[in-house]
Each structure stands twice: as C-alpha cells, then as structure tokens.
Amino acid sequence: QVQLVESGGGLVQAGDSLRLSCAASGRSLSTYAMAWFRQAPGDEREFVAAIDLYGGTTYGARSLQGRFTISRDNAKNTVYLQMNSVKPEDTAVYYCAARGFLIAVNPREYDSWGQGTQVTVSS
Numbered sequence: 001q002v003q004l005v006e007s008g009g010g011l012v013q014a015g016d017s018l019r020l021s022c023a024a025s026g027r028s029l030s031t032y033a034m035a036w037f038r039q040a041p042g043d044e045r046e047f048v049a050a051i052d053l054y055g056g057t058t059y060g061a062r063s064l065q066g067r068f069t070i071s072r073d074n075a076k077n078t079v080y081l082q083m084n085s086v087k088p089e090d091t092a093v094y095y096c097a098a099r100g101f102l103i104a105v106n107p108r109e110y111d112s113w114g115q116g117t118q119v120t121v122s123s
Contacts, residue, residue: 002027002112004096009117014088016121020081022096022114030054030074033103035110036081038092038119048094049081050103059103086121093118 049070097110
C-alpha cells in the first residue's frame with residue numbers, strides 16, 4: 001500500500017495563494033488515481049479535486065469555481081493542489097488520497113490516506 005504525506009499547509013490571508021503537496025512512498029503513484037479532500041470541524045469530509053493516472057483528466061468540485069487546481073508529477077511521486085484566491089471558508093484539514101486507476105468523488109472509495117495538513121484562512 002502506498003504511504004502519503006501532505007505538506008504546505010499553514011495560516012494565510014483571504015485572497016492569497018497556497019500550494020499543497022502530497023508525497024508518496026512505498027509504491028509508484030503512476031498506478032493510482034489521486035484526490036484531495038478537506039474536512040472542517042464538525043463537517044463531513046468533502047471532495048475537492050481528483051486527477052487520473054497520468055494527469056490527462058482532472059475533476060474539481062463545482063463549489064470551488066475553478067479556484068483550486070490539482071496536478072501530479074509521477075516522476076517525483078507527488079501530487080499538488082494549487083489553491084488560489086483562498087477564502088475563510090476554505091479553512092480545513094486537507095487530505096490526499098489514492099485509489100486504483102479510476103477517479104472517484106466518494107471518500108469511501110479511496111484506499112490510502114495521508115495524515116492531513118491544516119489550512120487556515122484569516123479574513
């Protein structure tokens with residue numbers, strides 16, 4: 001099973017940009033569809049974005065209105081989430097997740113998870 005470690009979170013101001021990284025070890029990411037989810041206190045885990053094995057297809061939550069972009073570098077075994085024009089409501093713990101081959105938006109369909117990285121957006 002692949003091990004995932006997120007990084008890049010922190011405290012930012014509304015309107016700033018931030019890039020999260022998810023580094024994999026144990027197995028190559030090239031056989032996994034990858035996704036980012038987020039979870040705020042008291043809320044369910046929410047889909048943010050997903051990307052297929054080679055980065056040819058991406059899918060993002062409509063509620064984000066294109067502010068976030070997922071990408072991957074299989075040579076570096078890393079997936080990224082570029083967050084632009086962040087808002088206070090983006091405050092959450094952000095998790096990356098992996099599953100075999102196909103993109104999914106339901107967190108229950110993902111097999112491997114990182115420990116999460118906290119993003120806090122001040123107004």
